[in-house]
């Protein structure tokens with residue numbers, strides 16, 4: 001789909017297509033629809049990012065809180081969203097050794113107990129080694145810095161999801 005077609009989508013279709021670009025937050029997509037027309041994919045992405053940035057800190061934490069744990073029960077039970085599952089598999093998180101699964105579970109719990117929201121990272125820009133390292137390092141961050149860091153990761157995930165849905169303008173012209 002190109003950005004011209006995106007601008008013609010009725011509200012329901014727009015939310016059907018883009019409702020999970022921010023994991024389990026269709027409300028963001030619904031709000032951003034009224035900012036049409038978008039001049040480009042980057043403009044659509046900027047509208048989503050502006051909406052997120054304008055949220056109070058409790059709203060940002062809410063976005064983080066609905067994310068599934070990496071390699072948590074959800075991946076094992078198959079209850080992840082399609083996007084999240086594909087991203088975790090692409091990062092190799094379905095091939096962890098038993099020792100890595102326990103280490104990840106222990107660190108995820110420690111992180112969530114400490115910050116009150118789950119550890120979020122753009123899996124497709126990482127692999128299991130960098131994810132484990134980041135999890136350990138970010139646990140030591142001061143809370144405000146960590147929240148901002150996690151929201152940046154949400155935006156990276158959103159960027160890649162959008163690219164899978166809308167043809168960038170340069171490709172259109174080929």
Ligand SMILES: NC(=O)N[C@H]1NC(=O)NC1=O
Pocket residue numbers: 023067068069070083084085087088118119120121122123124157
């Ligand atoms: N917890 C967490 O980071 N989950 C996310 N990361 C990612 O790339 N996709 C997700 O759902």
